[in-house]
Each structure stands twice: as structure tokens, then as C-alpha cells.
Amino acid sequence: MLKKEVSICDLVPNMRIAETVLNDFGSVIIMENTVLDEHLIKKLQNQNISKIKVFEETNKPVTKVKEVFQRNYNQGIYEVKNIISEIIIDKDVNMEKVEKVVDSVIDMSDEKMDLIRCLNQIKSSDEYIYTHSMNVAMLSMLIGKWSGYEGKKLQMLVQAALLHDIGKTKVPPEILNKPGKLTEAEYEEMKKHSTYGYRMLEEKRNVSMDICLAVLMHHEREDGSGYPIGAKSDRIHDFAKIIAVADIYDAMTSERVYKERESPFEVFELMEEKTLSQLSVEVVFTFLNNIASYYIGDLVMLDNGKIGEIVHINPRHVSKPIIKVDDKYLDLTVEKHVKIKHLL
Known part of the structure; x- marks a missing residue:
């Protein structure tokens, strides 16, 4: 060409x-x-x-990739709405529809730039349960591919990620949609969603036990501090370790009724800290060292009110990039008092 x-x-x-x-x-x-x-x-x-x-592409018009991607993403969220609505009404999971959404998510993998930009859009808090399911599926798909997953293994991972919060359909709406902090009793009920989801999927003959276990264990932590069973390290399913990272990233960077979204770099910092005890070192390393590079060249607002451009990502401290502000360069590993407030 x-x-x-x-x-x-x-x-x-x-x-x-x-x-x-x-x-x-x-x-x-x-x-x-x-x-x-x-x-x-x-x-x-x-x-x-x-x-x-x-x-020079003179023989045929260039497909408007961004528009096609956005349309497929929105269609995926619409399908997730239908899947969740059917569960609430019929108490059953339509795996054919789930597989259709999973196939569309995997097809999106070639357009990583658009995928990550979709994840960074401000989403309506009313749509959170649907967009979160879709986003965690897309993030898990990326981490899976970066980890060498392909074929049936990748499909099962994305299915588990799409369904990871399906048990929330059995949590009382007044708890699920509460704008403020949950009481201890409400939180204990909310924590049951992973067990509810496991039981819903376990009953279906066409759902792999790998998917069931990933749904059950996506809130387990390496040090045993998670739930529902307090599993540690090598007792946690590999799919669940990936979904845990995707879940945290999307939840923290999304707008919610009771909290503002956080910048990706605030989440990267939290992950670097939690890797020491709670999250898989391998999964976090794979995620951070692949996704962070997509932010190079982006403009950011710093907490000192200045606007800068991300010019370099330090692989040892992904959460602390080098920022160009006017004609000066700020290395956030050195300028520890300066933080990225949000992306522009």
C-alpha cells in the first residue's frame, strides 16, 4: 500500500x-x-x-472505525440490559445472548484505542450495572489477550466477566441502588451476590465450572481478606484474578451517585499498593504495563491547577508518569506532592 x-x-x-x-x-x-x-x-x-x-487509500472509503466501534459498544450494553431484564422476570440466564455479546466483545479487540476511550467516558450512574458488566468484560478480554489467552479459554473468561455481577439481580433493589453508605447488615447482603451468581450458573448444564468459579471468586483476595470463602492466592481461580482487576478499575473510574470518578492514575497507584497483598502481581503487572501506554500524549489536570501532557510512563512506577507543563518536565516519582486530578 x-x-x-x-x-x-x-x-x-x-x-x-x-x-x-x-x-x-x-x-x-x-x-x-x-x-x-x-x-x-x-x-x-x-x-x-x-x-x-x-x-494512501484511494480505492475504497475508509470505514469510520470510531463510529462502528461506538455502535457495537452501545449495542452490547443494550443486549446486557435484555439479559439482566430476562433474569429478573424469568429467573433464567439466556446463554445464547451472553455468547453473542461475548463474540462482539472479542471482535472489538483490534481497536484497543477506541475500547479504552469508551471506558474513560463518563457513564450515567443509572446505567452503571449494564455499562459495568460490559466494561469489565472488555477489560478482562484485554488482560486475557495480553496474558496469551485465545480461543475457548478467552471466550470463557469474557463470559465469566460479563456475568460476574449477575447475582446482584437477587439483591434487594433498595440495597443495590442505595445512594449512601451501606449499613453492616446491608453490606453483608450485598456480599452474597457472588454466591447467588454462582448458584444461578451452576444449575445450567451449558455453563463451564470455570465460569461458575470465576463468578463466585471475583471478590477473593490474595491474602484471604476477600469473600465469600476467604480463599488465598493459588486457591483463587485465574479468571477471578483477572476479573478482580478489571472490576476495580472500572468501578473506580466510573461516575456513581455517591462518589466522583477517579482518574486512571489514581487507580494505578491503588493497584500498585494492593499488589503487595490483595491482587495478583502477575495480572496487575500485565494490566498496568499495557494499558498505561495508551495515555501517553493525553492532557491532564494536575491537583495544583496546572494542565500538562503525559510524555513518558515509568514501567516501575506506572502511576507516576512524567508530565510536561509548559516548558518544564515533572517526574511524579520525584514531585511526590503533585498528583493527576483527571484527564482532559
Whole structure:
């Protein structure tokens, strides 16, 4: 396929990048073959780059990848709504519909940039139960692929992730939708959702025990502090370890009635801390060292009120990137008093 050099000022949406673009730190901003949208064009224009190479695709129109992805994502959430509604009405899980959503999630894996951007959108708190199920499925799929999962194993992981909170359909709505802090008794009832989900799936002949165990154990922790059985380390199913990381990331970066969303880098910091005792070191390492790179080139608001650009991710301290503010560089591993407040 022919390539041509284009001025940064002449970039338009749907152009396809013909070379991997690096910043001054040697960090990847955009991978080769990425299809540009307005967000990515602005990201490139913030760099000290005058021209880049794009593919000449004159024989056929370029598919609007972002629009197609968004449509598939929204369709997935609609299907999740139907699955959950049927469970509430019929008390049964339609595995054919679940498998259809899982197939669509796996098909999205080639468009990681759009997938991660969808995850970072502010979601309506009223839609949380549906978007959270979809997002945890997508995140688990990414972690699975980064960990070498494929075929049937990847499908089962994504099924378990999509269904991980299905037991919440048996939790009283007044507890599930309570805007404030739960009482101790309410929290104990909420914790039963993983057991409820396990029992709902265990009854179905066409659901693997691996999926059932992942749903049961997604709140277990490496040190035995989780629930419902207090399993430790090697007693926790591998799928559950992945879903636990995906669950925490999406829950903390989502807007809720009772709390504001947190920035991805606040969540990365929490994960780095929890890895010492509660989360799988292997899963957290895989997740952080793959997802963090997608934020290079993004603008952020710091807690000192200044706006900066993420220019480098330190693989040893993913939560503490190097930020360019005006003509200065702030290394957050050194400037410990400065934190990223939110993405712009």
C-alpha cells in the first residue's frame, strides 16, 4: 500500500497512520495502522512533530472505525440490559445472548484505542450495572489477550466477566441502588451476590465450572481478606484474578451517585499498593504495563491547577508518569506532592 507524508496541519479524521509515532522521550504516541479521529489528531498536534506518514487509500472509503466501534459498544450494553431484564422476570440466564455479546466483545479487540476511550467516558450512574458488566468484560478480554489467552479459554473468561455481577439481580433493589453508605447488615447482603451468581450458573448444564468459579471468586483476595470463602492466592481461580482487576478499575473510574470518578492514575497507584497483598502481581503487572501506554500524549489536570501532557510512563512506577507543563518536565516519582486530578 502506498504511503505519503502529510503535514500535521493537514491531518483529517479517517486517515490511517503508516508509521509508529514516538515523542521526544521515545514513548509510543500512536501505533502504525491506527485510524485517526479528532482526539488523536489533537494529540499529535500537541507534539513537536511537523509531518507524519499516512497510507494512501484511494480505492475504497475508509470505514469510520470510531463510529462502528461506538455502535457495537452501545449495542452490547443494550443486549446486557435484555439479559439482566430476562433474569429478573424469568429467573433464567439466556446463554445464547451472553455468547453473542461475548463474540462482539472479542471482535472489538483490534481497536484497543477506541475500547479504552469508551471506558474513560463518563457513564450515567443509572446505567452503571449494564455499562459495568460490559466494561469489565472488555477489560478482562484485554488482560486475557495480553496474558496469551485465545480461543475457548478467552471466550470463557469474557463470559465469566460479563456475568460476574449477575447475582446482584437477587439483591434487594433498595440495597443495590442505595445512594449512601451501606449499613453492616446491608453490606453483608450485598456480599452474597457472588454466591447467588454462582448458584444461578451452576444449575445450567451449558455453563463451564470455570465460569461458575470465576463468578463466585471475583471478590477473593490474595491474602484471604476477600469473600465469600476467604480463599488465598493459588486457591483463587485465574479468571477471578483477572476479573478482580478489571472490576476495580472500572468501578473506580466510573461516575456513581455517591462518589466522583477517579482518574486512571489514581487507580494505578491503588493497584500498585494492593499488589503487595490483595491482587495478583502477575495480572496487575500485565494490566498496568499495557494499558498505561495508551495515555501517553493525553492532557491532564494536575491537583495544583496546572494542565500538562503525559510524555513518558515509568514501567516501575506506572502511576507516576512524567508530565510536561509548559516548558518544564515533572517526574511524579520525584514531585511526590503533585498528583493527576483527571484527564482532559
